[in-house]
Amino acid sequence: MLSRNDCLDLDARDPLAGRRALFDLPDGVIYLDGNSLGALPRNVRPRLEAAVQGEWGRDLIKSWNTADWINLPARVGAKIASLVGAEPGEVIAADSTSVNLFKLAAGAMKLRPGRKVIVTEPGNFPTDLYILQGLRDLLGDVELRVVEPGALHAALDDGVALLLLTHVHYKTGAVHDMAALTARAHAVGALALWDLSHSAGALAVDLNGCNADLAVGCGYKYLNGGPGAPAFLFIANRLQVDFQTPLTGWMGHAAPFAFSDDYRPAPGVLRGLCGTPSVLGLSALEAALEAFDGVDMAAIRAKSMRLGDLFLDLALERCEGFGLGCSREAASRGSQVALTHEHGYPIMQALIARGVIGDFRAPDVLRFGFTPLYVRHVDVWDAVDILSDIMARGEWRQARFHEVSAVT
Ligand SMILES: Cc1ncc(COP(=O)(O)O)c(C=O)c1O
Numbered sequence: 001m002l003s004r005n006d007c008l009d010l011d012a013r014d015p016l017a018g019r020r021a022l023f024d025l026p027d028g029v030i031y032l033d034g035n036s037l038g039a040l041p042r043n044v045r046p047r048l049e050a051a052v053q054g055e056w057g058r059d060l061i062k063s064w065n066t067a068d069w070i071n072l073p074a075r076v077g078a079k080i081a082s083l084v085g086a087e088p089g090e091v092i093a094a095d096s097t098s099v100n101l102f103k104l105a106a107g108a109m110k111l112r113p114g115r116k117v118i119v120t121e122p123g124n125f126p127t128d129l130y131i132l133q134g135l136r137d138l139l140g141d142v143e144l145r146v147v148e149p150g151a152l153h154a155a156l157d158d159g160v161a162l163l164l165l166t167h168v169h170y171k172t173g174a175v176h177d178m179a180a181l182t183a184r185a186h187a188v189g190a191l192a193l194w195d196l197s198h199s200a201g202a203l204a205v206d207l208n209g210c211n212a213d214l215a216v217g218c219g220y221k222y223l224n225g226g227p228g229a230p231a232f233l234f235i236a237n238r239l240q241v242d243f244q245t246p247l248t249g250w251m252g253h254a255a256p257f258a259f260s261d262d263y264r265p266a267p268g269v270l271r272g273l274c275g276t277p278s279v280l281g282l283s284a285l286e287a288a289l290e291a292f293d294g295v296d297m298a299a300i301r302a303k304s305m306r307l308g309d310l311f312l313d314l315a316l317e318r319c320e321g322f323g324l325g326c327s328r329e330a331a332s333r334g335s336q337v338a339l340t341h342e343h344g345y346p347i348m349q350a351l352i353a354r355g356v357i358g359d360f361r362a363p364d365v366l367r368f369g370f371t372p373l374y375v376r377h378v379d380v381w382d383a384v385d386i387l388s389d390i391m392a393r394g395e396w397r398q399a400r401f402h403e404v405s406a407v408t
Helices: 004-012 017-022 044-058 060-066 069-081 097-111 126-139 149-155 178-187 268-272 279-292 297-318 344-353 377-393
Strands: 091-093 117-120 143-146 160-166 191-195 214-217 232-235 336-340 359-361 365-369
Touching: 004 377, 017 279, 044 060, 044 279, 060 069, 069 091, 069 232, 069 268, 069 279, 091 268, 097 126, 097 160, 097 191, 097 214, 097 232, 097 268, 117 126, 126 143, 126 160, 149 160, 149 178, 160 178, 178 191, 232 268, 297 336, 297 377, 344 359, 344 365, 344 377
Parallel strands: 117 143, 117 160, 160 191, 191 214
Antiparallel strands: 091 232, 214 232, 336 365, 359 365
């Protein structure tokens, strides 16, 4: 088994080690929850100060032009595109992931008239399922076909308009084969929509290499845009001209400042916009994305797999009583691991009290995410050391760790 010194050696040789200094991480904290809320990049604070004081405070409404606020969704989208294998004109940053899911799923149904079926999997992230349920109820005559991953191929037939899947599962970290499933959807004439919330910035996603049609993802996880950061959406170039959004807001209009009465969609992916962009949120996200400048996503993925393996090797060796809630094969996992334990909630609270921040997902999953830009090998070693101490002492049995907060 690797020693703490071995981990320090690995950090010394880590090509991404220098990126950690770009983040403002609190002392005494090992942050293993960047898959839920990314840490604060140091350049976000000055960027927001400039946006608030200079752009908003001093220049007021002129900043839509002088600070180019109006092009933030496309500019930030282009930066995200480079991380997910898309062209700059295929991605915009806007709204929340949930709203973008609605826009793209509804748009997909319009692109496949006559087809009435949407396929997804049970246990998908709740908002993905809820949005599809709402869309079905709105449209009426739509079947939501919810099938286990092993049955997806068989569930795709010529009645299917859309396959919607989350690329990396939020709880287990299981990775779908995007290329194969997209190809299968296309073979029956359906479209594929991928939720990249747990992939963007963590895996070397290749949307165009996989021939993906549509995608969405979060700005506040591995992209580090801050709590409630704007999300993104991708519409493949070949679909843009026919894509119709159900939310025909003025910012997605071809000429918003013509103020005409009739809706006419903007060219390209900009038709995916709805209302006025969230300028402060987009400014923070734009600054945060600089942490990826010059970084090879393959290096990020390689380190993320190494960190996950290291955590599992150490935890399963040193801590008794845990089950495995994820694949043992790094290539089949995203940038997170999951342990299961019937007392998972108080164990996670005890860990957080000792400065190791992961999270808990009901009913029994302890989730640990590894953001390769700022998590070190030695952090993983120390986190498992603390976990094994908590288990050996039964520290989690204390009553205070059993009080359930609103957000877990
Ligand atoms: C797969 C997935 N989709 C969507 C979301 C969240 O969507 P929203 O930002 O709209 O709350 C999450 C949040 O954890 C997620 O894991």
